[in-house]
Structures are given as structure tokens and as C-alpha cells.
Amino acid sequence: MQSTAKVQSNEANWPPEEGEIISFKSSSGVETVVLTEVRWGLVWRDFILEDGRVIPEHRISGCPQPQVWRNIDEVSDYEREECEERLLAMAGARLDPRTRDQPFWAELNQYLAFTYLRFKQTGRKLQDTGR
Amino acid sequence: MSGSDQESEAQQVWRALSEAGLVEIRVDEFAERIKEVKRVVVVRLRELLDFDAGSKERESVASSLGTLKGLELKVLENTPKAPDPSGM
Numbered sequence: 001m002q003s004t005a006k007v008q009s010n011e012a013n014w015p016p017e018e019g020e021i022i023s024f025k026s027s028s029g030v031e032t033v034v035l036t037e038v039r040w041g042l043v044w045r046d047f048i049l050e051d052g053r054v055i056p057e058h059r060i061s062g063c064p065q066p067q068v069w070r071n072i073d074e075v076s077d078y079e080r081e082e083c084e085e086r087l088l089a090m091a092g093a094r095l096d097p098r099t100r101d102q103p104f105w106a107e108l109n110q111y112l113a114f115t116y117l118r119f120k121q122t123g124r125k126l127q128d129t130g131r
Numbered sequence: 132m133s134g135s136d137q138e139s140e141a142q143q144v145w146r147a148l149s150e151a152g153l154v155e156i157r158v159d160e161f162a163e164r165i166k167e168v169k170r171v172v173v174v175r176l177r178e179l180l181d182f183d184a185g186s187k188e189r190e191s192v193a194s195s196l197g198t199l200k201g202l203e204l205k206v207l208e209n210t211p212k213a214p215d216p217s218g219m
Contacts, residue, residue, distance in 0.1 A: 043148075056155065066141035077191065084198040091205035098158035098209075108161065108202065112168050113153040115195055119175040120147065 011064040015045060015057070022047065023061040027100065030061070042075050042083060042114035044068075046106055054106035072117050083111055165203045172196045 015038045016022050023032045024047070037048040044067065045057040058067050090104045091097075097104045148154045156164050176192045179185060 043144075058154070067145065069141055069144045081194075084195070088198065088201055091202055094205075094209060096209050097161050097206060100158055105156075105158070109153070109156050112156065112164055113148050115199070116151055116153055116168050116171055117144065117147065118195075119171045119192070 011062075014062070014064055015047075016060075024055050024059045025061075040070060041107065041110035042080070043070055043072070043110050043117065044113075046110070052103075053101040054103050055101060056106070056109070072114060075114065080114070083107065087111055161206050162203060165199055165206065169196065169199045169203070172199065 016035055018035060018037055020035050021032055022035045023030055034050040035047055036050050039046050039048060047055045047057060047060055049055065057063050087104075087107055090107070095102075095104045097108045099105055145154070151167065152160065152164060153168075172192060172195055176189065176196065179189045179192060
């Protein structure tokens, strides 16, 4: 079936659209699957697959380089707080973030990356301006 | 910002996150990564307290710290315990 799959790799058509077939690197090799949704997280885009898995953009075949990142300053307090609430709810429901490519794993990855960039950058700015 | 500036900024973000091990966290490293990010947040909170700056930002930083602490506890709670050799 893979031979007939129209694999997305054209930078001009990036990101692929819902319903398109994409391929990506998984722990078991390269997989070809149907894309359900492309969604911006706090830092990068996540690709939601038909089976519910969430794959970060950089693992999708054909992802243009350098990858597009979100400017963390454009993430509103509301969006961050919503993300925090979702994470705490998933943790409270005893979901395990160590299940790779699942929503909790994906969202916690993005939240930690976002929080790191947010405070590393502001700390640097403070030092750069001589305080 | 020019295209090359954008490119170098994107590369800087990638490098910063890669070096911090935060691009794709290994499944057995979540607790450790949360601790490291918490450390960065605590440094920022101290800076704000030292300079008596931005009470709104202080609240926001403290709130993020609380979230990280809550997540850390849950992740640790869900981590399978190593078998206790004395109980064998």
C-alpha cells in the first residue's frame, strides 16, 4: 500500500492538509499514516494522526528546514494557563506521560520546552541589559 | 528581521532545546527534565524577588512553578518502583 501513498514532501505545500498521507519516523521505523490535524502547540506544530498519536513536526518526512518555531512572546497567558490545566488534569487522571507519541507526552514536552525558553530568555535579557 | 536572522534564530532555538534535552524527552527522563526546568524557573523567581520587580510576573512564575511541582509529583507517583531487594 505504501507504494501508492502520495507522500507529502513539497515545501510549498507545507504543512500537509487533513486527510493526506504522511510518513514519519517512529521507534519501529518509518510509518505511513493518514493525517487528521495539524495543530500549533506552545512551541512547535504537532501532527495528529488518525489513530490519535501526536507527532512533532520535525519527525515528519519532508518537514522544511529550518523548522518553524513559534515566538514564545505570542503565547498568551490564557493559552498557557489552559495548557497547564490540561496537563494537571491528565496527570490527575493518572495518564502516563511516558507513553510516547500520546497527547500527554506531546503536551508535556511542549510545555517544558516553552517554560524553559520563556525563563531562559527573560533571564538572559535581564543580564544583557545590565539589570 | 531578515531571512538569515530568522534562520539563525530558529537554529538557536533548536540548539537550546536540544542541549537541554527538551525536543523529544526520553520516556525515562521526564522527572529529571521537569526538575531542570523547575531550576530555571526558580532562578527567574529569585531574580524577580531580588529586584522587587513585576508582581504580576512573579505571580505568573510562581504559578508555573506550582504546575511543574504538581506534574513532577504525579510523574514520580506513576513511575514504577524498582523491586525492593530486602522484601524478596
